[in-house]
């Protein structure tokens with residue numbers, strides 16, 4: 001290879017690396033995702049679109065690979081899976097890094113205090129060992145994705161998908177815990193998750 005060309009290549013790669021080191025640098029595919037998730041990861045107010053701002057990158061990547069390989073099927077919104085199907089591994093990592101670096105927000109949906117209190121007991125008993133608060137020091141290493149503050153309609157959709165098999169449950173223990181739920185318990189859990197905000 002001609003030395004000049006090699007030199008340019010190194011310079012180009014070098015500036016690319018510097019660019020991607022800048023916190024919140026916008027990935028080139030961001031506009032595709034932002035149409036539904038927003039540039040701020042809040043889900044732009046669509047009820048079924050999950051909040052992804054401030055979710056640890058490892059969890060976002062795991063979810064994106066699951067949509068790509070079919071372990072998660074986009075039953076309600078097929079465009080989500082179509083958008084992810086086009087990405088390569090580096091682009092997935094870049095988008096996950098971008099959204100994980102944003103401040104966590106909550107859906108700020110109304111909830112019933114009594115039901116939320118019942119939901120907290122259920123969560124602590126059945127879910128808390130894997131699903132910790134978004135602000136927990138250990139959130140990155142927890143097995144599950146943080147659920148507190150997430151949109152109710154998305155949580156119902158996701159739980160429904162595990163129960164119907166449209167999503168594979170990667171850990172069998174979660175499948176066992178989900179089988180213990182009925183509609184009343186799911187409602188209580190959803191009220192509990194809605195009761196969380198970044199300041200609580």
Ligand code: HEC
Pocket residue numbers: 029032033034035036037048049050051052060061063064072073074075076077079080083084087095096145157158
């Ligand atoms: C048409 C709207 C739409 C577009 C475009 C879209 N998404 Fe989604 N996204 C959704 C919906 C709806 C879900 C929930 C899908 C499901 O599980 O059935 C979702 C789920 C996700 C999840 C899982 C979150 C969790 O808590 O498990 C991640 C991560 C994600 N999207 C990232 C992206 C990225 C990155 C892009 C761009 C490549 C993108 N999405 C494009 C609507 C969209």
Ligand code: HEC
Pocket residue numbers: 050062063066123126127128129130131143144145146147155158159167168169170171173174177178181189
């Ligand atoms: C043994 C660990 C474990 C337990 C216990 C557990 N989960 Fe999970 N959960 C996971 C993992 C791992 C994932 C991510 C799997 C995937 O990619 O779909 C997950 C994903 C989820 C999701 C999808 C989140 C999202 O943003 O896409 C929901 C909703 C959920 N769990 C609810 C629950 C509830 C409710 C309970 C208690 C009744 C529970 N889980 C118990 C490990 C667990």
